[in-house]
Amino acid sequence: MTAYALQGDRERCLEAGMDDHIAKPLEREDVEAVVERCLRGRGHPQDETPSGDHDETAGDSLGPAVQDVVLDQARIRGLRATLTPQQRLTLLKTFDQQTTACIAAIGDAIRRGDHDEVRRLTHKLKGTSASLGATALASSCQQLSDGIGIDDPDSKTAQVSALRAAEEQTAAALGQQLVD
Numbered sequence: 001m002t003a004y005a006l007q008g009d010r011e012r013c014l015e016a017g018m019d020d021h022i023a024k025p026l027e028r029e030d031v032e033a034v035v036e037r038c039l040r041g042r043g044h045p046q047d048e049t050p051s052g053d054h055d056e057t058a059g060d061s062l063g064p065a066v067q068d069v070v071l072d073q074a075r076i077r078g079l080r081a082t083l084t085p086q087q088r089l090t091l092l093k094t095f096d097q098q099t100t101a102c103i104a105a106i107g108d109a110i111r112r113g114d115h116d117e118v119r120r121l122t123h124k125l126k127g128t129s130a131s132l133g134a135t136a137l138a139s140s141c142q143q144l145s146d147g148i149g150i151d152d153p154d155s156k157t158a159q160v161s162a163l164r165a166a167e168e169q170t171a172a173a174l175g176q177q178l179v180d
Helices: 009-015 028-040 064-070 073-082 085-112 115-131 135-146 153-178
Strands: none
């Protein structure tokens, strides 16, 4: 089990020698499938697709291909199935407010040169994003965190801009898919 749920992480884990891969947040169906494969002694988890992978059929004005990169469609289906329309709207508003504030705080921490704070904030935002299925935003957070020790102000500015762009895409996609 790993907290890494970004595109390509599963393949890297399997290539590194893991028997299988399951990422947080856990989905009952995914856990059952992994346990079943282990009990049956199946040795090729690479040939199977976990239920958390993307659905090609979802999406509106951003288009299915873009939304599949921005959002984990299985996570979105789960949110739609478990939350009422009002709860989804509240979740979307809260996520948008907190994400905007977090990205501003990340920018401030970068300007102060506080690498530990940048790592803490990007980790927090990555986790929150992943739990809502915002894979592109989670990936942007990881990239910023990975590059924070590099002393290149232009690169950091570009990464914060990319983080803001990913947040805007995420907000638009979540709005289209979560709000009735």
